[in-house]
Amino acid sequence: MPRPDARRLTNQTPPPGTTLFLIGMRVTNPLRVRAWLSVFLAMPRMLFHLRRHTDAGMLTYRLYVGSSLMVLSYWRSPEDLRRFAADADAPHLPAWRWFNKRFADTNSVGIWHETYVIGDHETISSGMPPWGLAEAVGAEPIGRGSATAAARLARCPV
DSSP states (O other), X not given: OOOGGGSOEEXXXXXXXXXXXEEEEEESOTTOXXXXXXXXXXXHHHHHHHHHOGGGOEEEEEEEOSSSEEEEEXXXXXXXXXXXXXXXXXXXXXXXXXXXXXXXXXXXXXXXXXXXXXXXXXXXXXXXXXXXXXXXXXXXXXXXXXXXXXXHHHTSOO
């Protein structure tokens, strides 16, 4: 008998403005441990703050480790993301100012980010709980009208 979380799912239609934010850091000079370790330790403080303050607008996130450390996060809107980034009482703005003053353009540690407001998209997860966008906005079983990638893309609001 299949487990309940083993069924095929797709995301519910995300509210307009749902935003995907990717941010990462890359060690560009391994010998500058203080620089990259300080930047690395700033991210958990931000994520902890956002988990405690759900009103800030982050819906969910995942941390990935590879050639660049990366956080993938979903937000209610780009405005929520910008508001958090500019909030002097939240951990991002002081950390950003500190980074720019100490390490920007020093070739010690690199940071990058990308922001996408979700439009045309399609998702599927099978044999696991909802992931990514389906986790952020809700999942629904795949069925009539959502069985193929083309059908799921056709459901996207224009």
